[in-house]
Amino acid sequence: MTPTHTPPEDGQKRQRTFPGRKDQIRQARRYAAACLPDHPDAALIVSELTTNTVxxxxxxxxxxxxxxxxxxxxxxxxxxxxxxxxGPETFGQPTCGREGGRGLTLVQALTTAWGVKGDSTGRTVWAELPPPAS
Structure with missing residues (x-):
């Protein structure tokens, strides 16, 4: 079910907390698509970042x-x-040489900038998307 949700207006934030389960990655993707309908890569980026988190x-x-x-x-x-x-793992540079680990390479390719802040007690991975194509 796609959330019925009004996208944020300029300068507004939307925030939602999800259970840390794999089935919630899809829900987070849908939430991002509803919030940013003019940014088609938003759902994919959220999918990659939330998968890493879970x-x-x-x-x-x-x-x-x-x-x-x-x-x-x-x-x-x-x-x-x-x-x-x-957690004990840290996020670093994207890795291309293995079967998994390509998510951050994809995030890097689809965004203008991305990064990680925080430490082993809690991290925020952020990504900035370019303006939508006109």
Whole structure:
């Protein structure tokens, strides 16, 4: 079911917290598509970031959660943030040489900038999307 949701207006943020389960990645993707209908790559980026969160942080453990924040900026860009509950693994550079690990390479290719802030107690991975094509 696609959420009935009004996309944020310029300068507004939308935020939602999801259970840290794999089945919630689809829900987060749908939420992003509803919030940013003019940014077709938003759902894919959210899928990659939330998959990493559920698979590589404490968020994916029993009772874990992640928070998805979406902000539409007046210049047409959009900011996506996925905040997890931390863990021992760190996010680094995208890796292309193995079967898995291509998600951050994809995020890098589809965004104007991306990064990670925080530490083992909780991290936010953020990605900035360019303005939509006219």
């Amino acid at each position: 698979e590589h942080t404490r968020t994916g453990q029993e009772g874990g959660t992640f928070t998805l924040t979406i902000c539409r900026r007046p210049d047409g860009t959009a900011l996506i943030e996925v905040t997890d509950q931390g």
